[in-house]
Amino acid sequence: MDAILEFSLGVYVVLGIIIFLFLKLIFHFSSKMSFCLSAVLAVLLIEFPWISLVLGLICFFIVKKKSSKYITTGLTILLLATGSLLSHEIDKTAEQESQEVVHNSVRNMESIEEEKNEGQTNNEEEPRAQVEVPADVPDENTQSVQIEEVNATEIVEEETSVDTSEVIENTVTEESPYYYEEVVYDDGSSYKGNFVNGLYHGYGMLTWADGNKYDGDFANGYFHGEGTLTWSDGSIYKGQFRNNLQNGYGEMTWPDGTMFKGNFVDGNYTEDGEWIYP
Structure with a gap:
């Protein structure tokens, strides 16, 4: 689970850097503008992973059309966008499995507690309902x-x-x-x-x-x-x-x-x- 989380964070960080370079080199945005936009886009990619794939495709075709020498950059953005989507799906699957494990554990504990109570009811001698005082006080x-x-x-x-x-x-x-x-x-x-x-x-x-x-x-x-x-x-x-x-x-x-x-x-x-x- 920790490895998956580290992989996901790594994808987002690298994707943010690539977006920053893409905005600065291709569209010639200022460093400040490129940083702000890349940060916003990275957050959007985290919350809405399908956007990363769409954005990756758009970036790839823009780069390819504008200059063939940046084709590697566009391909990298597309691959990272695909990786972002896959990592999100992996996180989602891992979370579901974790919840299922917790639910199974709770159900097992409840089952054990029920069996214990049944065993006490069936096997143990029921304590006396009337706590009787010994024989009468001597006269x-x-x-x-x-x-x-x-x-x-x-x-x-x-x-x-x-x-x-x-x-x-x-x-x-x-x-x-x-x-x-x-x-x-x-x-x-x-x-x-x-x-x-x-x-x-x-x-x-x-x-x-x-x-x-x-x-x-x-x-x-x-x-x-x-x-x-x-x-x-x-x-x-x-x-x-x-x-x-x-x-x-x-x-x-x-x-x-x-x-x-x-x-x-x-x-x-x-x-x-x-x-x-x-």
């Missing part, structure tokens, strides 16, 4: 905890036994319903965090016996606020919760590396999010 009433009443200004730290013979550390005041506990339940689940009126409230970490774990904010016994929910199979959700369900912005990652980033409504991901495949 706080299953624990056997004795909390001793104390004076308003007195704080008591005690160790209390539960049915599982595990140790629970309590810090309780009569002034506030909030307290922190580390609890192990009969089914193997455990909770470390804040309570209010016997319910998970504030920050806490809840671990199920099967390995599922929630680490984040609670409100009145529910996942509520910011948190991270990790399943035993390796799936992870990081984001916002409301009433035990994913609500608001979150990022869900499956064990195979597939990821969804976007908004959730009542545990379901919405269509305005971004899917990332491994």
Whole structure:
């Protein structure tokens, strides 16, 4: 392509010089006039290549009629005019081929993208439409905890036994319903965090016996606020919760590396999010 362009420019430059000499020697125009006319004619030849052939024929016959000694000059102009036309046709053909290559490349890329999408649809396991929260939060009433009443200004730290013979550390005041506990339940689940009126409230970490774990904010016994929910199979959700369900912005990652980033409504991901495949 570069060689063709250089050839075309060379033809135009040589043709311009020949026209300049033709005007100056044959018609005895001044150098300034010959230069201006040759420049204008060269531009016209670039834009309208057929003019070059017509002009070449005219120049050839004018030179031949006026003086036979300038026949070589006239023939040269005719040949250069023909070369100008041919170079233009070559440029046009090369441009068409280049455009065709670009179009084919675009079509191939679109075809590859379509095949990739079809392959993901047919071969990959479709991510779950419902991002399910693990089993119900353990019932706080299953624990056997004795909390001793104390004076308003007195704080008591005690160790209390539960049915599982595990140790629970309590810090309780009569002034506030909030307290922190580390609890192990009969089914193997455990909770470390804040309570209010016997319910998970504030920050806490809840671990199920099967390995599922929630680490984040609670409100009145529910996942509520910011948190991270990790399943035993390796799936992870990081984001916002409301009433035990994913609500608001979150990022869900499956064990195979597939990821969804976007908004959730009542545990379901919405269509305005971004899917990332491994």
